[in-house]
Amino acid sequence: MSQYKAKLIVIGDELLTGKIKDANTIEVARWLESQGFGLGQVILSGDSPDELFEVIKDALETADLVMTTGGLGPTPDDVTKAVLAKVFKGELCESQVAREMAIKNYERIGKEWSPEKNSYHLIPSTMNPIENPQGLAPGLSRISDKKLFMAAPGVPRELKAMMDSPFIELLNQVFSDRENNHQVLSLRTYGVPEEKIFFELMPQLWNELSKEGKVSSLPQVLGVDIHLSFSGTNNDLEEKKERWQQLLNNSPLGPHIWAYEAIAIENYIVREATRKSLTLSLAESCTGGLVAHRLTNVPGSAAVFMGSIVAYANEVKTNILGVQQETLRNFGAVSVETAREMAIGAQKVCQTNLAVSLSGIAGPGGGTPDKPVGTVCIGESNSTGEASARLYHFRGDREYLKLRFSEMALHRLRKGILKY
């Protein structure tokens, strides 16, 4: 799709020994796509200078743009600068510009930089330093043969700040002729597996979509996303969106599509509740606050989301949510009866239009033959006086079950909003 090819090298032994998750690749991938580059490959490499040298050399041979993240810090396992000096046939030398950047970066956090603290003033003689607006260690760049190399720190917020500005200047300098006409039409479905979509409900869909671009299908926590990538303008995207929406709305897949755009369910909920001036609340047991956490990740959620009672203990269910002792005794904490009363309680105590509740068993303990691990009851209560609850079964370990439960609750909330 893109005329320019990028490779990303994420540096750090800690990634290869599983000590941390790679949080940078997804951010860089999105940024590169938005900048009109095709990311061909990502390599997670350790701190060994010899291996890193080979990886960087290889990448420079096949890509127009090579980025590295990590290894620019002050400790002895930060080897990127030394390796880059070798790759670009230079030596680590003092750079007046890098020195000034270090001094300025330290001033920003109210401290004084000195060469005893670290060697941020030393960079390969064949490279240029790049501003690091959110951190201390400068980045590095090198332009040659219409190719661009950029090295960023591994700290996600520092990398992000560099992508927001100094990196874009470099892209504009080297790839000023790049086109950025990459478009993606996304269909978000819910409640039907990949196989059923493409082999039962819509056996021609993949072929039909393929006539207009590259199709991909991506199973999510609950549901499947279908993406159509193509070259075109924003108007082309709008045209395709409208046309496919009309085509699919009345198809067997129609009832399962909840969005024709790549929007997260929590953002969808906040947007729609805001539009309809609805207020929301939750009562969570087994998800332990995850549903509220997801909703409050959305900027502006404070306008619609009032609160959640994370009622892990039964006493909290009775004391705050007003669940009847008798309900707990007769049906148990994980029951549609309890979930229903939890939802009513949350709606009342948080004074909202809509409340959703969850009570379930995320495991690993707590399952019974009747109510195995993965059982969850989701309740709903709204200001029109309706209150109900349903029981579901899912599979997975504790964290995955919490995620699936939360996803189901968010879909219940989404449907609840549709009624208004």
Place this chain on the structure above:
Amino acid sequence: MSQYKAKLIVIGDELLTGKIKDANTIEVARWLESQGFGLGQVILSGDSPDELFEVIKDALETADLVMTTGGLGPTPDDVTKAVLAKVFKGELCESQVAREMAIKNYERIGKEWSPEKNSYHLIPSTMNPIENPQGLAPGLSRISDKKLFMAAPGVPRELKAMMDSPFIELLNQVFSDRENNHQVLSLRTYGVPEEKIFFELMPQLWNELSKEGKVSSLPQVLGVDIHLSFSGTNNDLEEKKERWQQLLNNSPLGPHIWAYEAIAIENYIVREATRKSLTLSLAESCTGGLVAHRLTNVPGSAAVFMGSIVAYANEVKTNILGVQQETLRNFGAVSVETAREMAIGAQKVCQTNLAVSLSGIAGPGGGTPDKPVGTVCIGESNSTGEASARLYHFRGDREYLKLRFSEMALHRLRKGILKY
């Protein structure tokens, strides 16, 4: 450290366009380390058959064990099997064993498999199918020249189930002589930056630790982890742990080390609260349930964690937590006064030994010159009648601030537990 070298290839265009996060690498990396392999590199590759072919061929040349994840599903963008047929010079043929696995996998979810659904019965003639205990598509393996190749689905829980059993059998078959003597001593510190540790407080620490193994330093959300990797027995690890604990306890770094093991703060809290029979509760505003979510990720947390009031709206703060209208009016929602009353309210209403509260500004909106985005007040109330609150400032975007706020609150909880 390990005599056998592994490479991992994570397959899927969706990773390179930033549509999903790679959740598998960290799991595979940890598993390989526990199995005595050194993971030399991870490559994220797209679905293009030609590129994938090259990546797999290259990996087989330099590693003893090569694993792939992804691309075994039923849709046309699942190309791994076709590529593997070419790599291992075979053809896609019907396998009776694969057919039976598919039938059994579908029976497990109460459905019937047929060749019309997908081609799970077709595998490269030069490979063997592997059981997929949690999914539908079988995995694939190939043994040759004392090298092992294994292909797993990309769905994290399916991959995990395969690593739990069928993959280990294959490792035992091919690498029966492997040693597994990899040990890591981890020091978790808090409240002091990397630079200050190694250049001010303990300028000799890196060198001293290096005498006993490979040292690495890893900045975390709040604090720095120091890891010492070495070959040895569990007894060696215990010996080093005790010795370094004695050495460091009275050092300038001592007060900043909160664990001599790689334990998550939430697991530490649940373990210590359980040991001391303490109950915990929370009142969260700006973190929106994240602290409760993190605590309830720990299996067994129900024994100590009673609940959290996610009081996003002021009405929830007053109605449930009993924060005085006057306090809100005089000092604002984000104030030590409000945080203190929130903690007292949570402790009372959830009837716990200890409660921690948060009220702050995660942004992007809501900041003022007096209380900019990143301000958070954390309160604490305990059953000995103490109640207090402190104000902090952090930097970052909304999600990162929520994470830093939650980390700070967990450290307050950890310290609160230490008082008992």
